[in-house]
Amino acid sequence: MGHFTAFLSLLLCISFEVSASSWQPGILSPRRPTFQRSLPCTFNGTTGFSQLKYLNSSCADIILSNLTVPAGVTLDLRRLQPNTTVTFDGQTSWGFQEWAGPLLSISGINITITGAPGSVLNGSGELWWDGKGQSGKKKPKFFQAHALINSSISDIHILNSPVHVFSISDCHNLTLTNVTIDNSGGDGPGLGGNTDGFDISASTNITIIGAKVHNQDDCVAINSGANITFRDGVCIGGHGLSVGSIGGRGDNTVANVLFEDSVIADSQNGVRIKTKHGQNGTVTRITYKNIRLQNITKYGIDIDQSYGATGQPPTTGVPITDLTLVNVTGTVGGTGTKVFVNCGExxxxxxxxxxxxxxxxxxxxxxxHLPVGVWC
Incomplete structure (x- = not known):
């Protein structure tokens, strides 16, 4: 009997060792799936999201395949173990509900986030769009990258974000490569608004290369941080490559920013720096190099120290120093303005x-109050 009991116990243990890709609930199933760190953990379809709550340190290679996320819930990947890879495969989609979001949140150290060929993260923004941006229907932000350290995001395709797309905060040594944000379906009255491409705050050593953004607000908005590069990008339909708005936050310093080798087309603004009226902060060592403007409708170059207080005289609490523009060229539409510089004394x-x-x-x-060598 002793040998038979030992054999039965071994058999039962083997039957319960299942990967996330094969686990299904059943009478003999354990309360949660067991992951093997040496194998990919695949979560798919409508059942995959419920399995994700069991995610633990056993998973080093996570595949999200045609995943459906319920309405009003975050796809929460904030507890990833160091050196984890997350791959989006097929279409990831979210149900509709009015809420603040985010739809997706990721954090961790040495994390690799990538999209398989043809993959799409579909926010179904058309279900929320009402032309009122952050007002009107309550809209979830999309992709929260918080405390991502020594990590990378590549080949991600975002479709139809309800409102802000990437919120990058408290991240350090993060590289984003070949990210596509397609909110072109939100163009037109009564549709998309405040669909910022990349909002960056309290972060250092952030590099964005080869981004393609079609949206209805800032292509990039740097609210605070240092050592930030945006290179080889294309921005269409939005408000341009922006520093700011600066002031009124916990961190109000932006330093060492490079926008390089990029095109801004069919957008409201091109080069843009906006500091809040009556606030304090610092903007220094900002460079725009080899920037091509095409059909800008409002301001080709817009630098404003009265932001948020239209018609009020500019204030001096957020000085803008060491601003370099090299080879910034292109066209403004007939009703637009080439250059607007509104500085305090x-x-x-x-x-x-x-x-x-x-x-x-x-x-x-x-x-x-134009600095020496600047024309308007």
């Missing part, structure tokens, strides 16, 4: 503009 200094040539549109008559 003495709060914009050490600017270096070379090969700046914006054509079309009109010249501004409202520029104030």
């Amino acid at each position: 003495g709060s914009c200094s050490a600017w270096n503009w070379t090969e700046v040539a914006v054509t079309g549109g009109k010249n501004s008559t409202k520029c104030l």
Whole structure:
């Protein structure tokens, strides 16, 4: 009897060792699946999300395959173990509900996040869009990257975000490569609004390469942080490559930013720096290099120290220093303005503009306190 009992116990143990890709609930199933770190953990379809709550340190290779996330719930990947790889395969989709989100949240150390060929993260923003952006229907933000350290995001395709897309905060040494944000379906009255591509705050050493963004707000908005690069990007339909708005937050410093080798087309603004009226902070060592503007409708270059208080004189609490523009060229539409610089007295200094040539549109008559060598 002793040998038979030992054999039966061994057999039962083997039957319960199942991977996430094969686990199904049943009478003899354990309360939770067991993951093997040496094998990929695959979560798919409508059942995959419920299995994710059992995710533990056993999973080093996670595949999310045609995953369906219930309405009003975050796809929560905030407890990933170091050196984990997450691959999105097929279409990831979310149910509709008015809530703040985010739809997806990821954090961790040495995390690799990638999209398989043809994969899409579909936010179904058309179900929320009402032309009111952050007002009107309560809309979830999409992709929260929080405390991602020494990590990478590549080949991710975002479709139809309800509102803000990437919220990057408290991240350090993070690289995003070949990210596509397609909110073109939100163009037009009564549709998408406040669909910022990349919002960056309190982060350092952030590099975004080869991004393609079609949206209805800032392509990039850097609210705070240092050592940030955006290179080889294409921005369509939004509000341009922005620093700001700066002021009124816990961290109000932006330093060492490079926008390089990028195109801004069919957008409201091109180059943009916005500091809040009556607030304090610092903007320094910002470079726009080899930036091509195409059919900008409002301002080709827009630098405003009265942001949030239209018509009020600019304030000096957020000085803008060491601003370099090199080879910033292109066109503004007939009703747009080539350059608008609205600085407080003495709060914009050490600017270096070379090969700046914006054509079309009109010249501004409202520029104030231009630094030496800057035209308006």
